[in-house]
Amino acid sequence: MDFVNERRQPVWLELLGPSETDEPFSSAALHIALGADYSSLVFYEAGGKGDRYDSAGNIVLPENEVFDDFGEAISIMPGSAIDTASAQHAASEFLETGARPTSVAWRRFDLPSEGWLER
Numbered sequence: 001m002d003f004v005n006e007r008r009q010p011v012w013l014e015l016l017g018p019s020e021t022d023e024p025f026s027s028a029a030l031h032i033a034l035g036a037d038y039s040s041l042v043f044y045e046a047g048g049k050g051d052r053y054d055s056a057g058n059i060v061l062p063e064n065e066v067f068d069d070f071g072e073a074i075s076i077m078p079g080s081a082i083d084t085a086s087a088q089h090a091a092s093e094f095l096e097t098g099a100r101p102t103s104v105a106w107r108r109f110d111l112p113s114e115g116w117l118e119r
Contacts, residue, residue, distance in 0.1 A: 010035035012069040015091060017046070017098030030094045030101070032087055033067045033076055039087030040067075040076035042109075043100045054080040055087070056105035077109070 012033050019027035031042040041055035054077045061081040066073040082104060090101035100106065 010065070010067040012067045012074055015094055017094065019046075028094075028098055028100070030091060032091050034084065034087065035067070036065055037084070038065075038081045039084045040080045040082065041087055041090055041101075041104065042077075042080075043094075043106065045100075052109040053100060053106040054109050055082045055090075056107045057081045058086070058105070059083055079107075 010033060012031055015030045015032065017028040017030075028046045029044045031044075033040040038059055038061070039055075040057075043053040045051050057079045059081050061076070061078065066075050068074075086104055090104045093101040093103050
C-alpha cells in the first residue's frame with residue numbers, strides 16, 4: 001500500500017492468484033483501483049479464457065476520475081464504483097483464496113470472443 005500512498009494520482013494494481021504453471025496469464029487476476037475516494041474491481045478467471053467480472057457498484061461514481069495504469073489513464077466501468085474498504089477486503093480475500101472474492105457483489109462482463117487479452 002505504500003506504493004499507492006506515494007503516487008500523486010489514483011492507480012490500478014494487478015493481483016495474481018496462484019498458478020500451477022509458468023505460462024503467462026495462467027492464474028486468476030484481480031485488478032483493483034485505489035487511491036481515490038472510491039475503488040473498483042475487475043476479476044479475470046484463470047488463463048484469460050474464462051469470464052470477466054466487474055464489481056457491482058454501491059456508490060455514485062464521481063465524474064472524470066481516472067486511475068493511472070503505468071502511465072495510461074484508465075477510467076473504471078460505469079456502475080462499478082465501490083467503497084475502498086470493501087475493495088481492500090476483497091483484495092485480501094483474493095490473496096488468501098486465489099478465487100473471485102465473495103465479499104463483494106459482481107456483474108459478469110461479456111468479453112469479445114477474440115483479441116481482448118492484450119497485456
